[in-house]
Amino acid sequence: MSESTPSSPLSSGFVALVGKPNVGKSTLMNAILGVKVAITTSKPQTTRNRILGVQTFPEKGQLCFVDTPGIHRSKRRLNRAMTDTALRSLEEVDLVCHIVDAAEIVEWQKESGRLELPPPERFVMDQLVDRELEAVLVVNKIDLVDDKLRLLPLIETMTETNDYHDAVPTSALTGENLDRLVDVLFTNLPEQGMLFPEEMLTDKAERFIAAEFVREKVMEKTRREVPYSVAVEVETFRDDPRRDLLEIAVVIHVEKEGQKGIIIGKKGSRLKEIGVEARKELEGFFGKQVYLETFVRVEPLWSEDPGFLRRFDYE
Numbered sequence: 001m002s003e004s005t006p007s008s009p010l011s012s013g014f015v016a017l018v019g020k021p022n023v024g025k026s027t028l029m030n031a032i033l034g035v036k037v038a039i040t041t042s043k044p045q046t047t048r049n050r051i052l053g054v055q056t057f058p059e060k061g062q063l064c065f066v067d068t069p070g071i072h073r074s075k076r077r078l079n080r081a082m083t084d085t086a087l088r089s090l091e092e093v094d095l096v097c098h099i100v101d102a103a104e105i106v107e108w109q110k111e112s113g114r115l116e117l118p119p120p121e122r123f124v125m126d127q128l129v130d131r132e133l134e135a136v137l138v139v140n141k142i143d144l145v146d147d148k149l150r151l152l153p154l155i156e157t158m159t160e161t162n163d164y165h166d167a168v169p170t171s172a173l174t175g176e177n178l179d180r181l182v183d184v185l186f187t188n189l190p191e192q193g194m195l196f197p198e199e200m201l202t203d204k205a206e207r208f209i210a211a212e213f214v215r216e217k218v219m220e221k222t223r224r225e226v227p228y229s230v231a232v233e234v235e236t237f238r239d240d241p242r243r244d245l246l247e248i249a250v251v252i253h254v255e256k257e258g259q260k261g262i263i264i265g266k267k268g269s270r271l272k273e274i275g276v277e278a279r280k281e282l283e284g285f286f287g288k289q290v291y292l293e294t295f296v297r298v299e300p301l302w303s304e305d306p307g308f309l310r311r312f313d314y315e
């Protein structure tokens with residue numbers, strides 16, 4: 001054995017991050033990767049695609065996270081496709097992190113006087129049990145819970161029932177206990193060496209990331225149905241090495257004329273803000289200057305159009 005060979009075998013595998021919308025799946029993946037690969041907002045149903053994020057731990061192995069859209073019920077075609085994407089991701093993973101919101105759980109337990117998971121979380125759990133998947137319960141957002149002892153009975157019950165190998169309280173926002181979660185994940189993954197080259201970060205193309213960063217800003221700056229009526233597409237992505245400049249042009253698709261007006265804002269003020277903030281993030285991610293152009297286009301009822309949904313890899 002050479003000096004650089006790790007003493008214990010390397011474990012690795014695909015780890016799906018699943019749960020209801022807005023529980024912190026994407027925040028948790030970004031926190032462990034140390035890079036923002038998946039967009040996050042305070043609004044539910046932010047993630048729409050399956051996103052791979054790989055983190056290599058030279059001494060331990062590789063965690064290949066599969067971030068997924070939040071599992072929820074809806075009549076809308078886009079939303080049904082999102083939940084289908086999340087459930088389909090379960091077919092190809094070694095381990096599942098079922099992420100729940102600690103504050104919501106504590107609230108529900110107080111109201112109902114029951115120790116089990118609330119119905120939407122039970123629905124997710126049943127999907128894992130039906131598929132006989134190896135799973136870990138992640139009780140996230142513990143920074144929002146004052147009386148953390150209230151979580152202990154749930155954590156005990158959940159591991160006793162054998163539905164989960166372990167239950168780990170975390171805060172993806174503050175980073176609390178994420179190192180413990182990483183250790184728990186490694187103990188539940190097969191010893192199979194590294195699956196990807198060390199420098200691998202994601203399977204998503206630069207164009208996808210660029211479009212998503214813009215969509216994040218649109219979602220943050222709009223309300224009601226508007227954040228859910230937006231799809232962003234990169235029309236131009238040109239790397240000019242001579243000038244160390246990235247030229248990116250995106251189209252923000254909306255469903256109605258009124259939504260176009262909202263996104264553009266008074267004298268173009270909102271679209272300008274979106275552009276400035278997205279550009280800053282893109283420059284941080286790509287490590288070079290970005291020239292970003294934004295256009296808004298009306299595409300009536302795109303969220304019900306199978307062709308459009310396929311074009312965005314939503315369906």
Ligand SMILES: Nc1nc2c(ncn2[C@@H]2O[C@H](COP(=O)(O)OP(=O)(O)OP(=O)(O)O)[C@@H](O)[C@H]2O)c(=O)[nH]1
Nearest residue numbers: 021022023024025026027045046047070141172173
């Ligand atoms: N206080 C607190 N907020 C958190 C924590 N983790 C995530 N959040 C916040 O919760 C919101 C939702 O986070 P996301 O990571 O987008 O949640 P998600 O589960 O990926 O949501 P969808 O993609 O919509 O399914 C954001 O405002 C995050 O900043 C946490 O541990 N504590």
Ligand SMILES: [Mg+2]
Nearest residue numbers: 025026046047
């Ligand atoms: Mg997400």
